[in-house]
Amino acid sequence: MVPWAHAVIKEPVHAWLVTDGATKILVDSGGPGPAEMKRRLSVDAVGGGTETLVERLAAVGTRPDEIGTVILTHLHFDHAWNLELFPGAQLVVQRDEVFHAVDPTPTQRIYYLRETLSAVLGRKRPSGLRLVDGDVELMPGIELVKAPGHTPGMQAVVVTTERGRVALVSDCGDSYANWYPANPNAAARPMRYMGEDFLPGTIRSESERVYADSMRRILQRADIVVPAHDERIPKSIPEEWFAVPAAPPPG
């Protein structure tokens, strides 16, 4: 038995609905459900899959066929699954991310699943797939910021809201500890020597400097960062919208 066989990992997987009341955009499409996670990764996951996504969208009054655009921050399986729910939507992906999904760095092969690539490449028409290069203003109030680091074609989505500019940073610093490593609220073991610098995540295709530069560029454009896998998201929003949330309880 491996020592961590029974470890519990609190790592939520998110998909974000962005709407002005009329246009409905999904940022990332969530991950596989429990059966897939067990079969492929031997993980006992809770939630996920098409059922959960349909359910969560319904809870905010949205059917999958109302989603016109799905922005994929990158093509890892826990961000770009369930795409069969959105056959009529336009997928928006950085071109470099598609190349990387075809030929990933060896350590990342496990994160790119064939189904995601087929779903993306299966949309040959421009109306079904928009490949972008670099920073793009997708529409007023929604900016894509190319942020190589975690993957070469990673992109963050900066959404202008009534409360300010929110960067859905996905896995470009997937917890608050990456963004504020010296802050005791953000990091269980604060790294005081880091000061205001960024702590790149351990899963990365690019150098630490390239990764940190991407984080810096995002923060220059946003008032708050919302990381993909911080266990405090989304519970601590919007109550503590523009602050690093309080430290989570131990355990």
Ligand SMILES: [Zn+2]
């Ligand atoms: Zn990822």
